[in-house]
Amino acid sequence: MQGKKYGLIMVVALLVLLVPITLLIRSVDLTSPVFDSFGLFITLLTDSAGHKGFLITLAVLGVAMLRLPLSREAVLAKGLQLAVILLIGFASKTALKELTESPRPYTEYLAQAELIDSAENFYHLSAPQRDEVIENASHHVSTWRTLHWQGEKDYSFPSGHTIFVAICVAFFGGLFLQHRHWASLAILMTWAGGVCYSRLWIGMHRPEDLFASTAFVALVYIVTPSFPKIARLLVPYVPIRLFSQR
Template sequence: MRLITKYKLVCTLAIILLTSIFSIGMQNIRIIDASHIASSIVARIVSSSAGAEGFIVTTLVFCLIPFLLSFSFAQKKLILTSFIVVLACAFGIKTTLKTTFEAPRPFVEELVNLGSISTSTEFYQLSDPEKLKVIDDVSLNVDKWRLQEWLDGSDYSFPSGHMLFAVVVTIFWAPVLIIKRYYCLAAMSVIWASGVGASRLWLGMHRLEDLYASIVIALILCMLAPKITRMYWNKFEFLHRTKSHSPNVASPW
């Protein structure tokens, strides 16, 4: 248990470090710019892997890990149930915080600077068709990949749902891969999560503090994952059995 906790912390620190490095490299990049099309295409693809377009596929791919490794059937149930619960908690927390803080996205503030709207508050008071019209009015100044992201994500900024999903997935599964000595796959997962964060910055959807908040939330949830699993197992699996006949199921962690 201590070893897996250590690996979770190591993965978290690596994600923070890489995300910070990526953000430094983008300090002088303006989101109102149509001259970096190739980078925007890559950012859009990476972002989509953790968004509405690809998160189901990404989730299913990572959920294959316990089936490909030497886990017993009981351990598979434990770890997959825990993962699903953690993801559900992450989604609920993200939704609650977005509606509580109502932080405008960076691209909305750029629209204010361009004079398309008077204030960021005004943007969020518009109807969906009106939001789309405001965004479309700057289409000549923005590459279509960023523009499409803006059209799809006209809600609030804090925290980043994409980053929260990517970091939960990575902090949950990368330590398992490390324990099983799949170091390259674990490293790829960390790089992918950091890339998701960088893509959200590049596309003008989030600030660095949104990403950091998502990382912290993901770490807390993943640290609680073993306890969540044990609670589930004790309540639903052993409820009908006497203590003397309960199987001794080793934790996948």
């Protein structure tokens, strides 16, 4: 637990950061006009934590991690730990969505606009019918929002994007804090807050989805080991040039 204190501090920091973010966007008007520049910015943010861009985000953060004064064994151990946390997080997200069956906030708008009978009814429609309903909504809602609605028609809870963000904050943020890389830490937290904001703005999640997803990651982070013995066995098989020489 001692070695994880920095990561847990950063998860708590993310939870604190979520408070002003959710207050700022507590009431979202999904029909409000959107400037293209802002819509593109939000799209890039949310995609950086989704299936389109999470690997790029991991690669960038991984390069930043390799610049830290870590031994080869430590980097391998951390990498294994990260892989397990990501696997647990993504698998749990899928299972919890099917278990909770919480409608996404935008389906509530669709019901209010009388495009569907109820938010729950949206999930009983066929795929083509869901597409048609969202297409009808695009007459009153910016395509910068409905574009994402078309891509994510599953349930709301938990937030997979927030789970990924919280994992990055706990894992990489903890390392940046421990080694006092303040610039990297500031950029990471700004990105994390931006992604969380984007999920609320688009109409994908409620504040409780974000808070619960972050708390869930904290729990997974606590119970996941760091695999030092396995890392020690793998060290001879990893090229030295991948690591900082210290």
